[in-house]
Amino acid sequence: MKRSDRHGGNLDATVFSASRRAALIARRRVWKMAALAAAFSLFALYLAWLEAYDAEPRHTDESPLGEAVAQASAPASGASGLGPDLVRRGEYLARAGDCIACHTSDKGRPFAGGRAISTPFGTIYTPNITPDPDTGIGRWTDADFMRAMHEGIGKEGQRLYPAFPYVEYTRVTGQDVQAIRAYLNTMVPVRYTPPSNDLRFPFNQRWLMVFWNLLNFDEGRFVPDPKQGAEWNRGAYLVEGLAHCEECHTPRNFTQGLKTGERLSGAIQAGWHAYNITPHKTSGIGSWSDQDIASYLSTGIAEGRASAAGPMADVVSNSTQYLNRADLRSIAIYLRALKPIDRGEARARAEWGSPASDAVALRGARIEGVNGAQLFLANCASCHHWTGEGVGASAPGAYPSLIHNSVAGASDANNLAMVILHGVHRTTKDADVLMPAFDRELTDAQIAAVTNYVTKQFGNPRSTLSAEQVGRLRAVPQ
Missing domain, CATH: 1.10.760 (Cytochrome Bc1 Complex; Chain D, domain 2)
Structure with a gap:
């Protein structure tokens, strides 16, 4: 074979290979165009279907x-x-x-x-x-x-x-x-x-x-406990979930997370003491009945035990008063079945106090300095009576007795001082309860004197506050 023939054969093969590649590229382009056309057609059909049926992507x-x-x-008639x-x-x-x-x-x-x-x-x-x-x-x-x-x-x-x-x-x-x-x-x-x-x-x-x-x-x-009844499980679902009771009533660790080992045993929040609500007989609510708990949550009052104030008054006003009887009972059943936690109190908060007679003793007496009994008679007695027994008996809007009152009988006087500082406003279907705030009327020393008089006469006499402590409570943002 001549050299020129070999070169010609190579040239022919090269031309054939190039033609083949061009054909393959052309076919690929056709397939791509066909695929795009098919996709566009399907999309157009989809839009047409949506238009026909007045539907929207959801x-x-x-x-x-x-x-x-x-x-x-929608209108009620058609809803x-x-x-x-x-x-x-x-x-x-x-x-x-x-x-x-x-x-x-x-x-x-x-x-x-x-x-x-x-x-x-x-x-x-x-x-x-x-x-x-x-x-x-x-x-x-x-x-x-x-x-x-x-x-x-x-x-x-x-x-x-x-x-x-x-x-x-x-x-x-x-x-x-x-x-x-x-x-x-x-x-x-x-x-x-x-x-x-x-x-x-x-x-x-x-x-x-x-x-x-x-x-x-x-x-x-939440996973229901098969060993417990329906009411207990409903109460657990509410207390541990939506009602988030632990947020206020459980102590916190150094990261401000909840101490799960001390659930619902009481904590300080913004100066207020959210009390122990485990069923311990003296430290908690172990002596409360299901009806006491339900009444407190629905009206803010547990007769002879407690009246809601501070953040808890807001909870009653905005939330728990609207719960139905079944849910209130379920919450009570769950709380009373918890593990009791002892905080060391010798007596239950609502077991302290006796009527006062200072109005008679102070009559005509010369008063010097800051006197808690005098301040009580001047600022508190018109509503709570000079004996501390309250005015209005058990009526929904009555002024509560300070005797057998969980705030006066608590192991610390925080809440009592906070009530005097900031007052109470609790609105329920039964009553609109209002106590004025004395933060602008009384000094820290005067509020401390009134607080200490109330705890000594009507509550736990070991619960006292200094003027400096009142000043710190006053400074806590509400």
């Missing part, structure tokens, strides 16, 4: 809420099915969770947030949870809301601070969380941006909550 996590809100906003019932249930559950208390700083803007919560690490301002799309949770999906309640994680993936009690809310069922969200979405949207949190470094770094959660948070829903 995310499965949003559909139940959408149905509930749509039905809830039926799950929607209105879901919203009504959500309202009841939101009451049980006392959502309005923390998320309302201005009663004219319910659920719009902005309430300041003082912590050892700084001040946290509660968020707006109205359905406003820009400043509230109007753009949150059901999944976003569920994640916040169950995991303590916000819409943008940020770690929430445990001032929002997701440590307890994690136990709430998905259905109940969805009902609460459905109810909140029927609220009037309020365009309001609460102030930014004021937390010291490094506590203003949300990512650190990962480590806090490792120590203090167990994510998971």
